[in-house]
Amino acid sequence: MSLPLAGLVVLDLTHVLAGPFASMTLADLGARVIKVERPGTGDDTRGFPPFKHGRSAYFAAINHGKASIALDLKADADRATFERLLDRSDVILESYRPGVMERLGYGWEVLHARDPKLIYGAVSGFGHTGPDARRPSYDMVAQARGGVMSITGEPGGEPMRVGASIGDIAAGMYLTQGVLAALVDRARTGIGRKIDISMLDSQFALLEHAVAVASAIGKPPSGTGGRHPSIAPHETFNASDGLFVIAAGNDTLFEKLCVALSLPIADDERFATNAARCGNARLLKRLIEAVTLDATRAHWIAKLTAAGIPAGPIQSVDEVMKDPQIVARNMVVDVLDRNGRQAFKAAGNPIKMSDAEDRTARAPAPDLDGNRGEILRWLDGS
Amino acid sequence: MSLPLAGLVVLDLTHVLAGPFASMTLADLGARVIKVERPGTGDDTRGFPPFKHGRSAYFAAINHGKASIALDLKADADRATFERLLDRSDVILESYRPGVMERLGYGWEVLHARDPKLIYGAVSGFGHTGPDARRPSYDMVAQARGGVMSITGEPGGEPMRVGASIGDIAAGMYLTQGVLAALVDRARTGIGRKIDISMLDSQFALLEHAVAVASAIGKPPSGTGGRHPSIAPHETFNASDGLFVIAAGNDTLFEKLCVALSLPIADDERFATNAARCGNARLLKRLIEAVTLDATRAHWIAKLTAAGIPAGPIQSVDEVMKDPQIVARNMVVDVLDRNGRQAFKAAGNPIKMSDAEDRTARAPAPDLDGNRGEILRWLDGS
Structure with missing residues (x-):
């Protein structure tokens, strides 16, 4: 009974x-994640509302x-510490703009020569190649430029942002997949790889139906409101007291x-x-609505459920x-404070796995530089 | 120069x-994927529009x-073939409702006892545990019940479906991650695991900001139209000729x-x-709009781009x-027909990796039972 990534160390810059979502999944799967933050302010999301007891719920x-x-x-002293951390790491993750790690002297070529086993996972707005490689990006730019907004919302209406930050999260999920695939590969070859994930690429990769439509009929799809564009009936319907969904996705279900x-x-x-x-x-x-x-x-x-037909409510997040x-699936977990009391709720790990404990609580999100002492002791120790 | 999953065999039921999206990624990463379909009709998506030369672009x-x-x-003869395929497989994927594989005699317990190395990846509407485990589902039910529709759309307006089938795709991406993590684990232990992915869990796991808000202030968020709920300015703005996005996500960018x-x-x-x-x-x-x-x-x-501020167009899929x-990132690839000509366009692989060929074309989607002969020869052969 152990988590599948137990023993692996991820150095997370x-x-x-996008990147923190990936390292969260790797931590949930058992990896030890060490977050390297810039002195003074740390991760921008420490300042994202809402706050509770002065701490960002988002962070x-x-x-x-x-x-x-x-x-x-x-700074030399911190670089020495960083390099000692590198020596103990299986994976390094970074989300700087292309070129920043090279200027710091820690680009892929240097790190790969230094330790061929190290896996290097990069996530950026547009990837490390192509004409826009060095442009900055955020979720909103990926959603807008990547096409998902153009197919979300009412037909002919304003394009809508997907309420979850799918521009970031898709990239984080592909980064996780790339790192895991490289770990599978390394188990055979002993050699690490560089993974180069673009938020724009990742957003585009989710448009399965829309790409198929544009490819087959040459006309881009638009938003379809509450309806699936290629399955019917598979949409929202009005009942006497509001909307719900029916998804009768094949002939048998339709009958x-x-x-x-x-x-x-x-x-x-x-x-x-x-x-x-x-x-x-x-x-x-x-x-149907009649x-x-x-x-x-x-x-x-x-x-409809009793008849075996997929149907359900449209639920708010609470x-x-x-x-x-x-x-029942343990999908809402407690995030503890340092006294072991529940401070926040967070989404649990959706990757349920045999012989792996599905923990109901998570250790706190760290204070900035809050683990320096224990990390240095770990580097000095066993 | 080889793909990271080269040599691995995935038996895909x-x-x-959701499941086919996962096996597509595994194939893109180098695995050999054998799709086992029911005789006669095969995968339902073979009948999903639009069609080109009689073939579904979606499929x-x-x-x-x-x-x-x-x-x-x-049927006994086909079961024997299936078991010979199992003997050659590293991973089996299935998306039946819980209990179906057990009734066929191929549940996790049986397969794990038969071959402890085999990794078993299941994806279903609600997972293999909990009160609703046996209910059927589709993307729309996961999006509606999982909360993303309640935060997509205008404030106070009707809940919108995310234009991409994120209810399925999120589950597919978590299935991929679970299978890859189990492969990493197996490389150490020699033992396979069962992965149990729920579309509802997976959809919920993407609601990072919304869960934080509901946790911290006890009030569920609603749709915010074209705006990010916890970063500003990070939304759509009107120019003289229509909407575009600006994402100034920190104080420096705002200045x-x-x-x-x-x-x-x-x-x-x-x-x-x-x-x-x-x-x-x-x-x-x-x-700003003034x-x-x-x-x-x-x-x-x-x-804005010249000034280093993330901004961009809202693009249609074409x-x-x-x-x-x-x-430039090779994110639109050709899907060939069996004469080697381009038949469709599809999204490329967003997981760019050093020393791995990023192919510009893909072999055709198979005809139903179209590879029986070569698969049987492979089983008989080396």
Whole structure:
């Protein structure tokens, strides 16, 4: 019973969200993560609202369970400490703009020559190659330029930002995958690799349907409001007391839905296949709502679920956090303060794994430079 | 120069999007993926529009480079073939509802006893535990119940679906991470693990900011239209010819922005910190738009970018596919037909890695059962 990455050390120079999201996952999987922050202010997200007892809930949600040491990588003494940390690390993560690590003398070529086993994971706005490599970016730029905003929102309406910071998080998740794949590879070869993740690339990589549409019919898709663009019915519907969702994604489910709603259209050729239903989605929505408007969301969700048809509520975030399934899966964990009391709630680890403890609490997010003493003792010790 | 997962074999029983998205990434990283489909119809997404030359662009975008064999796992001859495939596999992936694999005699306990090295990756709507484990789900249910729709869209407006199928894709990405972490672990221990991914868990795990807010102030956040909820300015702004984005995520960038826009507010205490700017975001937006409405998007993006401030266009998907940075990063690849000609375009692999070829084309998505002969020869052969 041990976590799959137990014993691995990640030296984490990243800040804000994309990189820290990756190192959070690696920590949840058992790696020891040492966050190297700039002296004085540290990670910008320490200043992101909301705050509780003077601490950023945002910072805590992403940086729990990591250790922090503040190092000035232009100062000799701190560089020596940094290099001792490098000697003990399996992975280094950084989210500087391309060229910064080289100027510090810690670019990939130098570090790879110094220790061929080291894995180097970089995440940046646009990647380390291409005409815009050195431009700065944030989540919003990746979402806007990467296309997801153009397909989120009402048809013909203003493009909407995805409420979660998917521009950062997608890049963080690909960074995690790249680091893990390099660890798999290193177990065979003994040699580390450099991983170069771009927020723009990562955002684009999620547009499965939209790329397929643009590729096949040459016309870019737009927002579809509350509807899936290539499955029908798979969208929001009005009940007597508000919106809920039905997702009848194949012919069998559609037939079951027609039975459950007493809608005599299962044999109608306009709805005979998913492709036909997509072509007549607006009509189909009205036929379904003519039934669903007669009773409550709870009524329809219970009835359709009993019939084996995917359906569900549209929940606010506090409702999700109390959802019995989310609670049963240990998806809301306590982030402790240094007295062992619950200080914040955070999302748990969605990677459930046999023989790996699924911890219900997380150690605090570190104070800036808060683990210097223990880190130096660890370097001196065993 | 080899891909990091070269030599690994993934036996893929998943369908639709979450599982196939994971096996696509594993294939892009070098694994051999054998897609096991049900005889007759195969993966439902073979019937998803749009079509080109009778083939689903959607299916092609996710299943390129995989091999297909159709097997009836209730028929003895096909079970024997399946078990020979198991003997050659490092990883099995499945997306059935919990209990289906057990009824087929291929549950985790059985397969783990049969071959302790095998890694078993499951993805389902709600996971293999908890009160709703056996309920069916689709992307829309995960997005709605998982909370992301409640924070996407205009404040007070209807909840919006994220235009990409993030309910599926997040689960697919966590499945990939779980499988890779288990491979890292197996390299040390020789023992495989079961990974149990829930679409609902995975969707919830992306809500970093929203969970922090709900945790710290006890009130669930709602949609914020085109704005980041905890960074300001980090949103859409009107220029004379439409919307673009500015993301000035820290004090230094905000000061640069004030200079670039000739806005004399850098010393105004209402905008002195990110927290203060978030509290006065609506006022700040108006002050900025009073300047940006005077010139075009292109003007402002060029000017702000030259000043080192993250800014960018809101691009449609076809614009993204022609974006010089996306093209330079090889993020649009050709999916070939069996004559080696380009049949579709698809998103490339965002995990760029040293000493790994970043291929510009992908082998075709397979016909149903289209690789039976070569798969059987491979089983018979070396």
